[in-house]
Amino acid sequence: MHAKSMAGHLIRRLQQRSTHVFSKHMQAAGIDLTSVQFAALDAIIAEPGIDQAGVAAAIAYDRATIGGVIDRLEHKGLVARTVAKHDRRAREVRVTEQGQAMFDNVLPIVRELQDDVLDGLSVDEKHQFKRLAQIVLQNA
């Protein structure tokens, strides 16, 4: 089997396409937010006051990467960090008003763009694809 037809190669190119579709849509809407930053924002809004390790666990990243992502979100004024009272090692993260507004603005665009990520597949095939992906990931 040639490298180009291997699962790993196909997955890498799908990821490449996925991030490309995301950033294109964001750019078209004049929004400065990466897909990872959106995922982090989503996790922070889902659980206000979550700490960085919690965000990392929620969206399957390591703590070091999430630290950088939250740095950038904080720098943009979208989230705020506070030292946790019950554990001074931890930083509780919450969205700011601006962050919530950004999320509300971006969410419908992100939902819409999902369809483009798997462009070329029928509705049924898109469902199939996601089902298979979820099986693989559950098994991990």
Add this chain to the structure above:
Amino acid sequence: MHAKSMAGHLIRRLQQRSTHVFSKHMQAAGIDLTSVQFAALDAIIAEPGIDQAGVAAAIAYDRATIGGVIDRLEHKGLVARTVAKHDRRAREVRVTEQGQAMFDNVLPIVRELQDDVLDGLSVDEKHQFKRLAQIVLQNA
């Protein structure tokens, strides 16, 4: 739809899993090679004397990224660069003896590990997954 069930999120996690499986198998075999470096090596062996832009096109990367990847392959003594006679802008890339030996050593391991990447799926489902991925990518 919640962010975690979106196609983009699933694809990102698959990519994460894929590279993790790759590096785990390489580590187990005591081999220092990333999946991207393997893909580049594969492309260079498939077309000896290919230039860097050719490698980038072959495995769907940008030139800057491939430049760094080939830097590292060269540093490890796996490939060699020469200025092309017909076009002094271009760098022709070829594997060294050591690079060919590395590839011969790694190829069977990489082939074997592909099965692990989609672990949890039946043979039929793995086929289905790859078929759907290829449709999406052809459409891009």
Add this chain to the structure above:
DNA sequence: AAACAATAATAACTATACTTACTATTTTAA
């Protein structure tokens, strides 16, 4: 309580991955 292990975050380091800009060259076109 003191010693120890465990945890949260950060720092430092490596490797992608991409964009824009720049240099050197080559090709195309006026």
Add this chain to the structure above:
DNA sequence: TTAAAATAGTAAGTATAGTTATTATTGTTT
């Protein structure tokens, strides 16, 4: 044939994505 457009590679900058080590703090165990 010379000016303009295109191309190959590199540089610089940003953003992941991960590993290992370190610091600060907390929990556990003697």
